[in-house]
Amino acid sequence: MTIQEKQDEIIEEFSIYEDWMDKYSYLIELGKELKPLNPSQHSKENLIEGCVSRVWLDAEMKEGKIFFSADSDAIITKGIIALLIKVVSGHTPAEIKDADLYFIDKIGLRENLSPTRANGLLAMIKRIRLYALAYDAKSKQRG
Amino acid sequence: MTIQEKQDEIIEEFSIYEDWMDKYSYLIELGKELKPLNPSQHSKENLIEGCVSRVWLDAEMKEGKIFFSADSDAIITKGIIALLIKVVSGHTPAEIKDADLYFIDKIGLRENLSPTRANGLLAMIKRIRLYALAYDAKSKQRG
Amino acid sequence: MFDVQKVREDFPILQQEIYGKPFVYFDNGATTQKPRVVLDTITRLYEIENSNIHRGVHHLSTVTTENYEEARKIIARYFHVENEKEIVYTHGTTDSINLVAFSFGEKFIHEGDEIILTEMEHHANIVPWQMLCERKKAHIKVWKMDDTGCLKLDDLVNLITEKTKLIGVTQVSNVLGTVNPVKEITQIAHKHEVPILIDGAQGAQHVPTDLSGIDCDFYAFSGHKIYGPTGIGVLYAKTKWLEEMPPYQGGGDMILSVTFDHTEYLEAPFKFEAGTTNYIGAIGLGAAIQYLRNIGLKEVFEYEDQLLAYATEKVKEIPGLRIYGEAPRKVSILSFLIDGINAYDTGLILDKLGVAVRTGHHCAQPVADHFGIAGTVRASFSFYNTFEEVDHFVAGLHRVVEMFQ
Amino acid sequence: MFDVQKVREDFPILQQEIYGKPFVYFDNGATTQKPRVVLDTITRLYEIENSNIHRGVHHLSTVTTENYEEARKIIARYFHVENEKEIVYTHGTTDSINLVAFSFGEKFIHEGDEIILTEMEHHANIVPWQMLCERKKAHIKVWKMDDTGCLKLDDLVNLITEKTKLIGVTQVSNVLGTVNPVKEITQIAHKHEVPILIDGAQGAQHVPTDLSGIDCDFYAFSGHKIYGPTGIGVLYAKTKWLEEMPPYQGGGDMILSVTFDHTEYLEAPFKFEAGTTNYIGAIGLGAAIQYLRNIGLKEVFEYEDQLLAYATEKVKEIPGLRIYGEAPRKVSILSFLIDGINAYDTGLILDKLGVAVRTGHHCAQPVADHFGIAGTVRASFSFYNTFEEVDHFVAGLHRVVEMFQ
Numbered sequence A, B: 001m002t003i004q005e006k007q008d009e010i011i012e013e014f015s016i017y018e019d020w021m022d023k024y025s026y027l028i029e030l031g032k033e034l035k036p037l038n039p040s041q042h043s044k045e046n047l048i049e050g051c052v053s054r055v056w057l058d059a060e061m062k063e064g065k066i067f068f069s070a071d072s073d074a075i076i077t078k079g080i081i082a083l084l085i086k087v088v089s090g091h092t093p094a095e096i097k098d099a100d101l102y103f104i105d106k107i108g109l110r111e112n113l114s115p116t117r118a119n120g121l122l123a124m125i126k127r128i129r130l131y132a133l134a135y136d137a138k139s140k141q142r143g
Numbered sequence C, D: 001m002f003d004v005q006k007v008r009e010d011f012p013i014l015q016q017e018i019y020g021k022p023f024v025y026f027d028n029g030a031t032t033q034k035p036r037v038v039l040d041t042i043t044r045l046y047e048i049e050n051s052n053i054h055r056g057v058h059h060l061s062t063v064t065t066e067n068y069e070e071a072r073k074i075i076a077r078y079f080h081v082e083n084e085k086e087i088v089y090t091h092g093t094t095d096s097i098n099l100v101a102f103s104f105g106e107k108f109i110h111e112g113d114e115i116i117l118t119e120m121e122h123h124a125n126i127v128p129w130q131m132l133c134e135r136k137k138a139h140i141k142v143w144k145m146d147d148t149g150c151l152k153l154d155d156l157v158n159l160i161t162e163k164t165k166l167i168g169v170t171q172v173s174n175v176l177g178t179v180n181p182v183k184e185i186t187q188i189a190h191k192h193e194v195p196i197l198i199d200g201a202q203g204a205q206h207v208p209t210d211l212s213g214i215d216c217d218f219y220a221f222s223g224h225k226i227y228g229p230t231g232i233g234v235l236y237a238k239t240k241w242l243e244e245m246p247p248y249q250g251g252g253d254m255i256l257s258v259t260f261d262h263t264e265y266l267e268a269p270f271k272f273e274a275g276t277t278n279y280i281g282a283i284g285l286g287a288a289i290q291y292l293r294n295i296g297l298k299e300v301f302e303y304e305d306q307l308l309a310y311a312t313e314k315v316k317e318i319p320g321l322r323i324y325g326e327a328p329r330k331v332s333i334l335s336f337l338i339d340g341i342n343a344y345d346t347g348l349i350l351d352k353l354g355v356a357v358r359t360g361h362h363c364a365q366p367v368a369d370h371f372g373i374a375g376t377v378r379a380s381f382s383f384y385n386t387f388e389e390v391d392h393f394v395a396g397l398h399r400v401v402e403m404f405q
């Protein structure tokens, strides 16, 4: 699936929740299910310091594609992270770096990305793009 | 005349002016007529620095009574000064120090005494009282 | 009798729904809402009277200046300050403390000197001193608290040395709610001839504050936390300090004369009010404080105490909930964590239920560090809150527990 | 076409009488009046949205923060600044300049260094530098003006030395109305690798200001002079300076982490926005600037030029009147004295005729000293003033002449 298709699928999924509470319950589920990082990945380099919740992000390049793993000390944040990772993981740097991540807005979680929330999510998206840019540049260099 | 009587006279005098302009014209007259200070009285000690107009005040003790003379670089201020001097000059320190100078308010010039005007008038009244206090203390010491 | 329903009518913002739920505002520690009289005052000023203060020859300038100075008197009276020239307008608590850190610091703090601060200070009463200490090579000594969130007076006595130049204490902890015995602390400070600064940001609006009785040297608070506008605050300082301290900012309206060679300053408070001040904010603050007096300080404060007692009782029902801050004397601030549930998650869910609380370290990181936590959920109540709102909030917490288990 | 009558309807304060005379507000240099949209914005914020910004988990906190950051973008756009992180909220021009004097000064000004200021600076751009120079044993050099109120670029070149660390120039003189060629001045400064601060307090609202074109290092202005609320202002600074300069005030919301041993700061602009900022003021300022754009900058500025030209022509009728400030490029500021008549007296009489002007040295004493006078009468016009008001004012001056002769 393309990044766009994955996003549309999530939007479809979320469309059944009319109530905030249901939506958040689902996010909590996703958060709980997110594969935990191994201890070495909880490193200072991977930490994105938010003011109210903290996020860790790690990336790995396999066969031209980037695979992300992440964690947070807040479960709902973790749920959103799970969605984000699902959307971008397994794509090429070029695909990721230019991707328009519209689904967060569409499923009504925009405010969670407010710079004002300082929950680390916005910084995480920035860092995802930075990884993509860096890997992209690297692969071009090689090529 | 007592300080009170003098004030009441001025209030009476001003009661005929209904128009601001007439009142101010009269103040301008008074200002122009005010006896000029001699050059030595325009001293730094006598200067009361206001922000928008400057006032000089000198005092002299004669036979137990204080006589003030004053000047300003703004004529309307000078007119008000003329009234003030007329009211307090020639009285004993004890009379002056406790005098309630209500006439300024009554003739509608209160705003000229606003601390905000920084025209030196309020500071001048303070200094008049200080002179009275000082002379009063001195005379008590002697007596 | 204190009639909360009547009082609530004065606060337009409270009459709304958030996500279709009645709005419950429990973030009063961050900022308070404004009674209509404050909004009306601001509007009236801008619609009829607005003019820059001081030195104007024209009518509106005089009117505005008089309102501005009248507000200063209202503020002085509220805090039992006799000489309103000891009330300096600033832009908030942070600005007030920075003013003291700079102006007092420049003149009186030297290499090797010590400043004592409590462990429960807000960053506003830590960082300015750190910056000063770095410039002057001075040191901060920390007056620790115990696990209930209380300071021991004996500990202070042990910290004071000949090098102590200032003691900084918050009147009320913004995280724990502790009301510190500022009068006794001031007595100890003065016995050792050390001046004291009290951070009143969370005290001014919740406890009766008699500055002449307390006898402190400096007191700082924010207008926006005491039902006034943003961008205005106050520094109270004793005349002797205001006279001796150099000005903080330079500019118009604080000078007597300026040449490029030499500048003479006005007397206090003007010496510390450089440039065009937030005069509309100041007059609005006066209106806020007048409003508070009109509804009755005693009634307001007692009611807030009742709210806190009720809420404290109720949240104890929540399984796994721990309260941070258990001092015998507290204001209506309730910090807590629920076992295994992140503060941010708790806050997010409460928000969706219409309840506004704050989460995190509340700009007092050393407090969180003391307890080895990242932060807390903080519900802070004001006199316009109700017992029903507390019930709603507690029901929300039950919901949170359900969702995360 | 610019329709002044329509515009005036947006300004409630203009529709009143003072002493039974139509109110003529010609004290715009001191502060400007506010369009209804600014008042409505402030009221709406307090009635519906007020909540402390940054870090809030709850809905209103997010809404207010977004409005606050949106206003920053509006301001950046108005001044052609691409990166809105270069817009730092302060409390006014005075605060902005003091920030630079402290933070830039602490790091970059050392003993023996020189700062160049023009003779026509407002005290806000003199006193902070004097205070800095006293601390650092640095010096101020004065760039003189001529008797028309103009600066010569050659003179600047002659003043710059290796020790010059900063040049401070006002965009527009608040007494003389002179519009300085700030772009050319900046080019000279940069040719000598000297940073430049521009005081935009009287420029921002009267001349198109393209900061990226001017390329200055710092630019300061006040909200209340550009139709916004009191207590809010802006410092524009290039990122490189914001990064290198230490913070000015310490407190909450400007830090990443605080322990008593070590504090880490956030990045700019937050590093310079300590404590609770005047967020309502900031959003109000955004509304004011948006309003100005909506009625059309070009139209506004041209109309103001016409007002000035008309007034200048008309006051020349007054016998014995001398205008101070005869630069070829001026904004709508008209300073003058009438022979033998004190400025304060003139102002008092005009006030009684309903005309508000300012008198005195206008916080720029060196300008008065240049001309050997104590001060001037200053009429300063805004786009909501009319030609009829100018007539009324000139008639008042005739009346003044009569009364004092």
Ligand SMILES: Cc1ncc(COP(=O)(O)O)c(C=O)c1O
Residues within 6 Å of the ligand: C252, C275, C276, C277, D029, D030, D092, D093, D094, D095, D122, D124, D125, D170, D172, D173, D174, D199, D201, D202, D222, D363
């Ligand atoms: C040129 C100039 N600079 C600075 C200022 C100071 O502005 P504020 O008082 O708003 O800080 C003024 C305002 O009078 C001014 O005209």
Ligand SMILES: Cc1ncc(COP(=O)(O)O)c(C=O)c1O
Residues within 6 Å of the ligand: C029, C030, C092, C093, C094, C095, C122, C124, C125, C170, C172, C173, C174, C199, C201, C202, C222, C363, D252, D275, D276, D277
């Ligand atoms: C105890 C305490 N001190 C200082 C402050 C800072 O106040 P402001 O942000 O209004 O300057 C606060 C506000 O959060 C506080 O709670």
